[in-house]
Amino acid sequence: MLKEKVALVTGSTSGIGLAVAEGLARAGCQVMLNGLGSPEQITQAREQVAAHGGEVDYSDADLSETAQVEAMVAATEQRFGRIDILVNNAGIQHVARVEAFPAAKWDAIIAINLSAAFHAMRVALPGMQARGHGRIINIASVHGLVASDSKSAYVAAKHGIIGLTKVVALENAEADITCNAVCPGWVLTPLVQKQIDDRAAREGIPVKEAERALLAEKQPSLRFTRPEDIADAVRFLCGPGAGNMTGTTITLDGGWTAR
Numbered sequence: 001m002l003k004e005k006v007a008l009v010t011g012s013t014s015g016i017g018l019a020v021a022e023g024l025a026r027a028g029c030q031v032m033l034n035g036l037g038s039p040e041q042i043t044q045a046r047e048q049v050a051a052h053g054g055e056v057d058y059s060d061a062d063l064s065e066t067a068q069v070e071a072m073v074a075a076t077e078q079r080f081g082r083i084d085i086l087v088n089n090a091g092i093q094h095v096a097r098v099e100a101f102p103a104a105k106w107d108a109i110i111a112i113n114l115s116a117a118f119h120a121m122r123v124a125l126p127g128m129q130a131r132g133h134g135r136i137i138n139i140a141s142v143h144g145l146v147a148s149d150s151k152s153a154y155v156a157a158k159h160g161i162i163g164l165t166k167v168v169a170l171e172n173a174e175a176d177i178t179c180n181a182v183c184p185g186w187v188l189t190p191l192v193q194k195q196i197d198d199r200a201a202r203e204g205i206p207v208k209e210a211e212r213a214l215l216a217e218k219q220p221s222l223r224f225t226r227p228e229d230i231a232d233a234v235r236f237l238c239g240p241g242a243g244n245m246t247g248t249t250i251t252l253d254g255g256w257t258a259r
């Protein structure tokens with residue numbers, strides 16, 4: 001379906017990004033991976049994605065550094081000749097009330113979850129515009145639509161990226177370049193596992209009970225969205241059926257934002 005397309009997926013050494021990279025590789029894409037992790041984790045991610053066929057490469061760019069974001073895009077274009085699909089997925093979290101929120105954490109979350117996506121699009125768009133084709137998918141969150149307490153930087157970054165998605169969509173509306181956001185609710189990845197573990201420790205309850213409490217609080221389905229579900233949404237947004245879909249969001253949140 002996406003035979004020979006070139007996809008750059010940020011934060012694809014783990015969780016949602018890895019599933020998205022696998023989904024795109026399975027659909028026929030050549031994939032540039034990116035993300036942090038141990039050498040073993042990176043090798044494992046490369047092998048997992050390469051197993052679906054197609055070329056795979058990896059950029060070790062630290063997305064908190066603008067110059068490294070630019071270098072990652074340039075390296076992808078050099079390695080594969082172009083970028084057809086850009087998935088801005090890398091993200092981090094920190095949970096604390098505003099008055100206790102470390103300034104450095106605020107800066108890091110805004111840099112990685114919001115500014116990196118801006119810079120990646122800023123430098124990838126000229127190539128897409130020259131070829132008259134592109135699909136940009138920003139992995140936002142339900143926290144781009146609604147707030148939760150103690151997540152100021154994350155909620156600000158995710159609301160920001162939905163606004164940014166709309167601007168890029170408008171600026172490229174007449175070209176065959178779409179820009180959309182995907183908004184997951186709870187997905188059981190290392191990013192969320194940490195919040196579950198912290199809760200279990202804080203409340204002195206078993207991890208499974210903390211997991212149930214986390215879901216019950218926000219996600220009416222009481223089930224986690226699966227990373228593969230996000231990968232399917234991304235594949236849909238890259239496919240022919242979504243060619244005139246731009247500047248909007250797909251929400252996979254088990255009913256979180258319905259109430």
Ligand code: NAD
Pocket residue numbers: 010011012013014015016017034035036037061062063064089090091092112113139140141142183184185186187188189190191192
């Ligand atoms: P994860 O922790 O499993 O993966 C995050 C990825 O980002 C990893 O590959 C990590 O190495 C990479 N990363 C972090 N800092 C980086 C940096 N400075 N430079 C380059 N890469 C960096 O988390 P996840 O749950 O898979 O999250 C992926 C995206 O999905 C994030 O944007 C997150 O906000 C969003 N999201 C997750 C959930 C959820 O419930 N897990 C819900 C909504 C949105």
